[in-house]
Amino acid sequence: MDLPLLWFLLIAVLWLGYLVLEGFDFGVGMLMRPLSRTDTDRRLVINTIGPVWDGNEVWLLVAGGATFAAFPEWYATMFSGFYLPLLLILAALIIRGVAFEYRGKIDDDTWRARWDWAITIGSWVPSVLWGVAFANLVRGVRIDADHQMVSGFFELLNPFALLGGATTTLLFLTHGAIFISLKTDGEMRERAGRLAAVLSVPTVVVAGVFALWAQTAYSAHVWTWAPVLVAAGALVGVVLMTRARREGWAFTLSALAIAAVVVFIFGTLFPNVMPASNDPANSLTIANASSTDYTLTVMTWVAAFMTPLVLAYQGWTYWVFRKRLTAAAIPAHIGLPLRDESTTSAP
Amino acid sequence: MEALDVARWQFGIVTVYHFIFVPLTIGLAPLVAIMQTLWNVTGKDHWLRLTKFFGKLLLINFAIGVVTGIVQEFQFGMNWSEYSRFVGDVFGAPLAIEGLAAFFLESTFLGLWIFGWDKLPKKIHLACIWAVAIGTNLSAYFILAANSWMQHPVGAVFNPETGRAEMVDFGALLTNNTLVAAYSHTISTSLLVAGTFVAGLAGWLMVRAARSSELDLARTVYRPAAMLGLITIVLAGVGVVVSGDYQGKLMYEQQPMKMSAAEALCVGEEGASFSILTIGDLSNSCEGVRHILTIPGVTSYLGTGDFNGYLPGVQDIQAQYAAQYGPDVDYQPNLAVTYWSFRLMIGFAAGSAALALAGLWLLRKGRITDKAWFARLCLVAIPMPFAAASFGWIFTEMGRQPWVVAPNPTGPELIRMLTQDGVSTSVPVGEVLASLLTFTALYSVLAVVWFTLMRRYAALGVAPAPSDEPDDGSEDSRPLSFAY
Numbered sequence: 001m002d003l004p005l006l007w008f009l010l011i012a013v014l015w016l017g018y019l020v021l022e023g024f025d026f027g028v029g030m031l032m033r034p035l036s037r038t039d040t041d042r043r044l045v046i047n048t049i050g051p052v053w054d055g056n057e058v059w060l061l062v063a064g065g066a067t068f069a070a071f072p073e074w075y076a077t078m079f080s081g082f083y084l085p086l087l088l089i090l091a092a093l094i095i096r097g098v099a100f101e102y103r104g105k106i107d108d109d110t111w112r113a114r115w116d117w118a119i120t121i122g123s124w125v126p127s128v129l130w131g132v133a134f135a136n137l138v139r140g141v142r143i144d145a146d147h148q149m150v151s152g153f154f155e156l157l158n159p160f161a162l163l164g165g166a167t168t169t170l171l172f173l174t175h176g177a178i179f180i181s182l183k184t185d186g187e188m189r190e191r192a193g194r195l196a197a198v199l200s201v202p203t204v205v206v207a208g209v210f211a212l213w214a215q216t217a218y219s220a221h222v223w224t225w226a227p228v229l230v231a232a233g234a235l236v237g238v239v240l241m242t243r244a245r246r247e248g249w250a251f252t253l254s255a256l257a258i259a260a261v262v263v264f265i266f267g268t269l270f271p272n273v274m275p276a277s278n279d280p281a282n283s284l285t286i287a288n289a290s291s292t293d294y295t296l297t298v299m300t301w302v303a304a305f306m307t308p309l310v311l312a313y314q315g316w317t318y319w320v321f322r323k324r325l326t327a328a329a330i331p332a333h334i335g336l337p338l339r340d341e342s343t344t345s346a347p
Numbered sequence: 348m349e350a351l352d353v354a355r356w357q358f359g360i361v362t363v364y365h366f367i368f369v370p371l372t373i374g375l376a377p378l379v380a381i382m383q384t385l386w387n388v389t390g391k392d393h394w395l396r397l398t399k400f401f402g403k404l405l406l407i408n409f410a411i412g413v414v415t416g417i418v419q420e421f422q423f424g425m426n427w428s429e430y431s432r433f434v435g436d437v438f439g440a441p442l443a444i445e446g447l448a449a450f451f452l453e454s455t456f457l458g459l460w461i462f463g464w465d466k467l468p469k470k471i472h473l474a475c476i477w478a479v480a481i482g483t484n485l486s487a488y489f490i491l492a493a494n495s496w497m498q499h500p501v502g503a504v505f506n507p508e509t510g511r512a513e514m515v516d517f518g519a520l521l522t523n524n525t526l527v528a529a530y531s532h533t534i535s536t537s538l539l540v541a542g543t544f545v546a547g548l549a550g551w552l553m554v555r556a557a558r559s560s561e562l563d564l565a566r567t568v569y570r571p572a573a574m575l576g577l578i579t580i581v582l583a584g585v586g587v588v589v590s591g592d593y594q595g596k597l598m599y600e601q602q603p604m605k606m607s608a609a610e611a612l613c614v615g616e617e618g619a620s621f622s623i624l625t626i627g628d629l630s631n632s633c634e635g636v637r638h639i640l641t642i643p644g645v646t647s648y649l650g651t652g653d654f655n656g657y658l659p660g661v662q663d664i665q666a667q668y669a670a671q672y673g674p675d676v677d678y679q680p681n682l683a684v685t686y687w688s689f690r691l692m693i694g695f696a697a698g699s700a701a702l703a704l705a706g707l708w709l710l711r712k713g714r715i716t717d718k719a720w721f722a723r724l725c726l727v728a729i730p731m732p733f734a735a736a737s738f739g740w741i742f743t744e745m746g747r748q749p750w751v752v753a754p755n756p757t758g759p760e761l762i763r764m765l766t767q768d769g770v771s772t773s774v775p776v777g778e779v780l781a782s783l784l785t786f787t788a789l790y791s792v793l794a795v796v797w798f799t800l801m802r803r804y805a806a807l808g809v810a811p812a813p814s815d816e817p818d819d820g821s822e823d824s825r826p827l828s829f830a831y
Contacts, residue, residue: 043831046831047831050458050461050462050831051458051459051461051462051463052455052458053458054413054454054455054457054458055451055454055455055458057417057454058446058450058451058454058455060417061416061417061420061446061450062443062446062447062450062451064420064421064424064446065420065439065442065443065444065445065446065447066443066446066447067439068420068423068424068431068435068438068439068442068443069435069439069440069442069443070439070443071435072431072432072434072435072436072439072511073432073435075423075424075431075435075439076424076428076429076431076432076435076771077428078424079421079423079424079425079428079431080424080425080426080428080771080773080774081773083425083771083774083778083782084778084781086421086425087425087778087781087782087785090417090418090421091785091786091789093414093417094414094415094417094418094789094793095789097410097413097414098410098411098414098793098796100410100831101406101407101409101410101831102407102410102796102800103831104831105407105800105804106800106803147432148772148773149773150773153778291435291436291439291513291514292436292513292514294513294514294515294517295436295437295439295440295513295514295517298440298514298517299440299443299444302443302444302447302448303447306444306447306448306451307447310447310451310455313451313452313455313456314451314455317455317458317459320459320463320466320467321462321466336803336804336807340803340806
């Protein structure tokens with residue numbers, strides 16, 4: 001098989017894994033405050049992703065690393081071109097990751113409230129910006145003959161891209177609400193299930209408009225109608241299943257919908273990796289942005305050995321923590337008091 | 348102000364910052380794994396309490412290391428896109444493999460370890476922390492493979508058609524002798540950091556316990572931990588010296604400019620001395636350098652293994668490089684920075700040695716100590732190897748300048764890149780500045796939070812011995828341990 005094409009597909013798979021997995025993490029983060037009435041509720045919500053969020057985020061690192069290794073030109077042009085959105089995403093992921101670990105370390109309402117804002121902002125910002133970034137990729141950006149992206153930041157905030165941002169945000173919100181309803185029991189399960197049913201409707205509408213716009217305006221392929229239809233079907237299924245409170249099915253379908261959106265995005269890009277909107281001759285393509293066959297061969301062997309292993313132990317993690325959480329399982333605060341009252345002075 | 352300068356400052360700040368947390372994680376993960384193993388094997392309660400105590404500190408530390416690591420991977424493309432284009436075919440592979448082989452391992456199993464205390468069988472739970480330890484150490488290997496290639500490019504050729512470096516031998520990248528030296532030096536340093544951390548904290552807590560008449564706590568809990576830390580310091584210290592010596596000699600062959608800059612040796616000489624104190628006008632010129640206190644022959648020995656060996660001066664190498672790689676470039680790294688960072692690296696590492704000497708003497712043959720000066724020494728010693736590690740990296744990266752990919756004297760000549768040619772050309776300086784300010788501000792706040800939490804949780808000491816809690820046996824009713 002053509003190795004650059006294989007790696008284009010693998011990178012699509014890595015983004016697919018990332019957005020399906022961290023998609024619900026982001027949703028959980030965005031919904032933590034609105035879904036919770038008490039601090040125990042918030043901790044319950046956070047603990048649904050507690051054991052897995054960090055591993056989920058590695059999908060992003062591997063997607064980035066694989067792009068660097070397999071398509072250096074793509075990596076260089078995209079990461080320097082989308083400079084400010086990526087900066088914001090990085091800052092968001094930093095405060096969010098630290099917040100999960102640190103919010104419970106000090107037993108104080110103000111302390112927790114600050115970290116809760118970090119989780120909230122840190123989940124909203126990437127949810128919106130990943131959509132904005134991918135929509136711009138689909139739409140095409142201005143690239144000069146030296147493969148430098150010359151679109152400015154505000155050019156990236158066009159209506160189509162903003163609709164893309166709304167789409168990913170709604171997809172992740174619904175996905176996250178379903179995940180919480182799947183992983184909790186009692187009142188939280190009920191609340192999250194109700195919210196998922198409500199959110200699923202605007203999600204179908206916004207995602208549907210975005211997909212139709214993208215397919216008709218920017219896709220050169222007829223076959224990309226297939227993922228559009230799969231996503232649409234899956235999202236309609238999500239509406240029905242969340243209404244019926246079939247959480248397992250709803251989750252499977254919302255994951256399928258996100259997966260179909262990723263397939264659609266990469267499908268419309270093909271055979272480019274970064275289409276140039278100003279001059280198609282400047283587009284970065286699978287062929288002109290890729291690494292050498294030697295490098296890709298090495299990477300293919302490594303991926304062939306490591307990927308099944310990673311999938312196995314990540315899958316096992318989800319199995320270990322498959323039980324629903326209840327508020328009763330959330331222990332009392334173990335954090336230290338805000339003021340240091342212990343005798344910590346040197347002996 | 349140019350984008351190049353801002354981008355360099357950003358790389359320096361975020362990388363040095365990242366590497367405050369990384370060596371502690373690399374070193375402490377195996378030490379916590381050893382503690383938990385000792386608990387599993389001996390069944391002794393104090394190893395469980397120590398595992399949980401140091402495990403919690405490991406988690407506080409791990410969190411910042413992880414989130415700042417994402418920046419590391421992204422900034423090559425963001426700020427150094429021309430570098431990325433030039434090296435991606437070679438440099439990208441170890442980065443991608445680091446993610447696939449190491450990051451997944453450490454992140455997934457850390458989650459299992461944190462939340463799996465009551466859910467997993469004891470042995471499997473133990474295996475999880477070992478998987479974390481292996482993951483962190485594997486990650487160091489792959490990222491150092493990438494860095495070592497920048498110091499000493501091997502296994503690649505220059506393709507004149509594309510104008511970029513292309514990999515032809517991945518095995519050569521993974522067995523690069525620069526990597527062998529850097530990896531053993533980094534891992535032994537990380538163990539030195541963690542050993543000092545464990546010995547310092549346990550020593551301080553032992554004195555505190557001994558002085559508040561909790562002799563039993565001091566003897567049965569803190570003394571074994573302090574001994575584990577002290578032994579780690581000794582073993583790691585030997586590793587640091589041996590690997591550092593090897594590295595110095597490789598550097599003499601591979602990056603002679605860096606070695607000579609480390610001594611601020613302007614003109615080549617035989618039997619070059621090692622100066623302990625040098626003054627200069629910091630204008631980075633040879634004229635200003637005055638060596639004051641010197642030990643004859645030592646620098647020659649560090650570089651060549653012979654006290655009378657010849658070491659070229661930076662001016663000699665400048666002339667040679669100008670002829671070989673083109674005039675109009677200053678091939679000298681900043682002399683003041685390389686000179687002092689090299690000495691501070693060695694000097695700060697001595698803090699761990701002092702702790703090991705004092706600790707092993709005071710704790711000999713089952714003794715414990717309540718000496719206040721020892722408690723103070725413990726606290727002073729803890730940050731020192733951190734500082735040594737930072738200065739070591741500042742030395743090795745600043746000493747490579749003006750190159751981002753230093754030419755390999757015996758490799759393809761065109762596999763080389765000046766730092767100034769690697770910076771992103773399409774990113775406006777204002778955006779790079781925004782990025783520098785964002786990360787600096789964010790990292791400063793996080794540093795304060797990290798330090799506060801580490802201090803508070805360290806001062807807490809180990810949890811009281813667990814009493815036999817009534818357990819109704821059903822997993823669902825039991826609260827999560829280590830939960831968020």
